[in-house]
Amino acid sequence: MLTFAVLSTFLLYAFAEKSAVVNLSDPSGEYNVTGNIIFTQLDNGIVNITGTVTGLTPGNHGFHIHNLGNLEDGCTSTGAHFNPHNLTHGGPTDTIRHVGDLGNIVASNEGVSVINVTDNIIALEGLHNIIGRAVVVHALEDDLGRGGVPDSILTGNAGARASCGVIGILNDE
């Protein structure tokens, strides 16, 4: 069984084509949330998301792709959630969601979040391409559109932008 697990992990990466990386920081200096996340697009179109974010408060934090990668005015200038189909905000498993809605990441009591999830909506090419846009980690939990306040269906009411970074090309072979 262990052999099988190791082999399948190997296959995931052996057939991976494109990958992207984001280096997260907090330009405002108020939250000191940092991290590194890698996106790998597999042959079947699914994107593997792995990485670590530190400096968080324990619990859930909204985790989104924002439309622009512009950090001229810190995380503020990254625009709204990446939403090419002009839908309302939702959770990662909802059919009605922004392309950039990746839900929450969970931080331990030490403030560390280890990320290892997949998503079949975001992509590293084409209409859903996230390269050159920004990852934003929020100060609060994303209510996945179910919070019942006006901001729920717009942003998930996830509060301030605690950390962000531009998604860059890691490997485009």
Add this chain to the structure above:
Amino acid sequence: MSRTKIEFAVQMTCNSCVEAVKKSLENASEIKSVDVNLDTGSVVVDSSLSTLDLQKRLESTGRKVAVRGYAGSIAAVSIIEAGDKSVQATPDVCIIDGTVDGLKPGPYQISVHEAGDLSRGCESVGDIYHPDKTCSQRLYGNLGTVKAEAGGRAAFRLEDDTLKLSDIIGRSFVIAEKPEENREGRRLACGVIARSAGLFQNPKTICACDGVTLWDEVSKPRL
């Protein structure tokens, strides 16, 4: 020189402000047209001047000024030190318009590198970008030399007919010391080339997330 349209947000409250803004952009042969909208606080300038030149002119009126967007099918921005911007103006020419502060006076090499990976700073961005299929005579990502003046600022506006913006988004922009005898110069600063807003795509003046206004952000000292 190719012209580009740049949209600025300018803090204007009355018609006399509009006149002052228009006056600040008069008497320059490089400026083709100026379109001021008092209601939206938007000033669109069609010119071959650099963003920095235009911003200085607008700021000479004593008003707060911020860049809102660039014309073109796509626009990109890379923030390193005090910031660099590039914009694709026409399908054939890429305009690279930027300012870098904190340099010693002298010449520097600017280039696009293959990866947008800043996990180990400028060391992890790979080599100067040169795709296999390119038919360019030079290293594709080699943008040439810029000069820092006595105050430590390099301000530049280059036109490049090799580079296509769609090929370089997600890669990185690097400013380095001049190369010596085929050895790459030391990399001084870098940033990932990111998607930026086009004209009129960035109407917000207040961030919904924390209520910080555009003008609060403009007033913050730049690190």
